[in-house]
Amino acid sequence: MTDLSLVQSFSLIALNAQRSLHLTTEKKVALRCMAAAVILELYLDGGFEASEGKLKLSERASNNLIPSGPTRWAVLVRLISDKLDDAGAKLDEWLKQAARLSNRKLAQLEHAIAESLKEAGCLEEIHHLLSCDLYFESAGVEIKEYRSDMNQYTRITEELRAEILEDGTVTEEAVCMLWLLRESGCMHDLFSRNELERVGARMDELYSESALARSLFPIPIHKRSELIFKQLLHMKKMAVKTQVGRGLNFVFPIIERSQSVFIETEEMFAGPDQRISDVITRLESYGHVVKVIRGGQVPIIKIDNMCYEAHPHAAYTRVPIHGVRLQPKRPAAVV
Amino acid sequence: MSRQRSMDAILASEYVSIGELVRLTGSRYSTLKFYTEEGMLPFEQAEENLTRRYKREETIKRIHKIKELKTAGLSIPQIKDAIGVKQ
Numbered sequence: 551m552t553d554l555s556l557v558q559s560f561s562l563i564a565l566n567a568q569r570s571l572h573l574t575t576e577k578k579v580a581l582r583c584m585a586a587a588v589i590l591e592l593y594l595d596g597g598f599e600a601s602e603g604k605l606k607l608s609e610r611a612s613n614n615l616i617p618s619g620p621t622r623w624a625v626l627v628r629l630i631s632d633k634l635d636d637a638g639a640k641l642d643e644w645l646k647q648a649a650r651l652s653n654r655k656l657a658q659l660e661h662a663i664a665e666s667l668k669e670a671g672c673l674e675e676i677h678h679l680l681s682c683d684l685y686f687e688s689a690g691v692e693i694k695e696y697r698s699d700m701n702q703y704t705r706i707t708e709e710l711r712a713e714i715l716e717d718g719t720v721t722e723e724a725v726c727m728l729w730l731l732r733e734s735g736c737m738h739d740l741f742s743r744n745e746l747e748r749v750g751a752r753m754d755e756l757y758s759e760s761a762l763a764r765s766l767f768p769i770p771i772h773k774r775s776e777l778i779f780k781q782l783l784h785m786k787k788m789a790v791k792t793q794v795g796r797g798l799n800f801v802f803p804i805i806e807r808s809q810s811v812f813i814e815t816e817e818m819f820a821g822p823d824q825r826i827s828d829v830i831t832r833l834e835s836y837g838h839v840v841k842v843i844r845g846g847q848v849p850i851i852k853i854d855n856m857c858y859e860a861h862p863h864a865a866y867t868r869v870p871i872h873g874v875r876l877q878p879k880r881p882a883a884v885v
Numbered sequence: 886m887s888r889q890r891s892m893d894a895i896l897a898s899e900y901v902s903i904g905e906l907v908r909l910t911g912s913r914y915s916t917l918k919f920y921t922e923e924g925m926l927p928f929e930q931a932e933e934n935l936t937r938r939y940k941r942e943e944t945i946k947r948i949h950k951i952k953e954l955k956t957a958g959l960s961i962p963q964i965k966d967a968i969g970v971k972q
Contacts, residue, residue: 553892594888705908712904712914718936723889760886 552670552702556591556723557623559706560584560730561663562672563739566698570664570675573653575779579772581656583734584663585648586771588623589630590726593641606638607631626651626659642769649771664696672699677836679853683811684865684873687832707740714752715745725756725763733772735780791880800861800875812865814873822847822862825874829860850879900929900938909941910948917948923961924970925951 554562564580573581592598597611607627630647639647651659667673678693680686686693713724728749731737741749756763790799790806803810815828826842826849833840833853843850849860856878863875890898895905903921907914920926921937926944928937947968954964 701911704913705911708907708912708914709904712902712907712917715914716903716918716936717934718902719887721889722886725886762886 552672554670554672554702554706556594556726557584557587557663558667558670558672559723560587560727562667562698562703562706563731563736564734565660565664565667565673565696566703568696569678570694570696571692573657575776576783577660578653578656579734579776579780580736581660582649582651582771582773583730585626585651585656585659586645586733587726587730588626588659589641589644589648590730590766592627593644594722594726599638601638603640604635604638605641605644623659623662625662626655629655641765645769645771667698672702673697674699676854677838678808679811679833679838679876680808682813682832682836682838683807684814684871685812711740711745715748720752720756720760722762725760725766728753728756729763729766729769733770735772735777791878793880796877796880800863800877803875809878811876812863812873813876814865814871818870818872820872822849825862826851826860829874829876851876895941899941901941901944902936902938906939906944906948909945912948912952920948920951923965925965925968 561580561584564584565577568574568577568580592611593605597608598605599608600606611627626648629651630644633647634643664673664675668675674697675694676697678695681691681693710724710727713720714728731740737746737749753763753767757767758764786806787809789795790809795805796809799805799810803812813829813832815825817824820828822845826845829851830840830842838853841852843852843857847862851858851860853876858876859879860874860876863873865871865873890905892908895901895909901909903914903917906912906917910917917926921928926939926947928939928944930937950968951964954967959967
C-alpha cells in the first residue's frame with residue numbers, strides 16, 4: 551500500500567482511461583485541476599506564508615524543504631509564482647493562475663505526474679482498442695490511454711466516499727478532493743444520483759464548519775465551455791450504450807468509434823474460425839489480453855476484462871473489406 | 886479539521902475509521918457499511934453523528950474471515966452464523 555499525495559491521488563482518478571498521447575478536451579479539464587491540486591497540496595503542507603490575506607511562497611518551500619513542495623513540481627510552482635504579484639496573491643488567484651496554464655505547460659505537468667505515478671506502480675500506458683481499428687491501424691495512428699491500478703483506484707475513491715457519506719470528521723484532503731472533483735466534472739463518476747444529494751448536503755455542512763471549505767468551495771476554475779463539451783461527449787457515450795444507440799453506432803460507427811471497432815480479416819468470406827484467429831492476432835500484437843468466451847457466428851471475446859461481441863461485417867470502400875466489428879457486450883457480462 | 890493519516894500512523898493506531906478500513910483492506914465502502922449494519926463488524930461510537938471507530942486488528946481479521954467464507958460460497962446468513970453474530 552503506497553501513501554500517495556493529494557496530487558497523485560487526484561491524478562490517478564483524473565487520468566484513468568484518458569488518452570495519453572493526445573490533449574483531448576476531457577483531459578484538458580483534468581489537467582487544469584491537477585495543476586490546481588499542486589497548489590492545494592503546497593497550501594496544505596504549509597508551503598505558503600499568509601500576510602494581509604495574501605499568500606506568498608514560504609522560505610521553506612522556496613528552499614525545497616517541503617516534500618510535496620517545489621521539489622516535485624518545481625517548474626510549475628515557479629511559473630505560477632512568477633506570474634503573480636511579488637507581494638503574494640489570494641488563494642483563488644493562485645488556483646486560477648494554475649488552471650490558466652498553456653497547453654504546453656499542462657502537458658509538461660501531465661508528464662511529470664504520470665511519471666511519478668508510473669514509478670510508484672500505480673499507472674500504466676496501454677494501447678487503446680481503437681488502435682487496432684482498420685482505419686487507425688492502416689493510417690499509422692497510435693492511440694494510447696492511461697490505466698490506473700484498480701486496487702489503488704478503489705482504495706482512493708472508496709475512502710473518499712466513506713469519509714463523505716459517513717457521519718464524522720472530514721479530513722482536509724477530502725475537502726480538496728471534493729472541490730477538485732466538482733471542478734473537473736468527475737463527481738458523477740464516484741457518486742450515484744442519490745448519493746450526490748447527500749454530497750451536496752455534506753458540502754453545505756463543511757462550508758459552515760471548515761475554514762478551508764469556506765475559502766475553497768466558492769472558487770470556480772473550470773471553463774464552462776469545456777465542461778459542457780465534456781458532458782456532451784459523456785452523453786453521447788451513454789446514448790450509444792442503449793439498444794437503439796448501439797444499432798445506430800453499428801451502422802454509423804463515426805458516432806462513437808471507440809464503441810464500434812472494425813478489424814479486417816486476411817481473406818474475404820472467411821469462416822468463423824479464421825475471423826476470430828485474425829482478430830486475436832491483431833489484438834495481441836497491440837498487447838491486449840484476449841480470451842474467447844464463446845465461439846460461433848457472433849463470438850464473445852474478453853479483451854482486457856471487457857466483453858465484446860464480434861459481429862461479422864464488411865467495410866465498403868472501392869472494394870468491400872470483410873472483417874468483424876467489435877461492440878461492447880451489453881449488459882457487460884461478468885465472466 | 887485534521888489531515889489525512891499516513892499509512893504508518895494508521896497501522897500504529899488501535900482504532901480506525903471506516904474510510905481507513907477501506908484503505909487497509911481494499912474493500913468497498915458500501916460493503917463495509919453493509920457488514921456494519923448487519924452487525925458483522927463491531928464498532929464504537931461516542932455519540933450519534935460522530936465517527937464510528939473500529940478496533941483495527943480485530944476488524945481486519947473479521948473482514949478477511951468474511952471474505953474467505955464468501956469465497957467458500959457461504960451466504961450472508963451462513964457467514965453470520967459462522968462468525969457468531971446473532972440473526
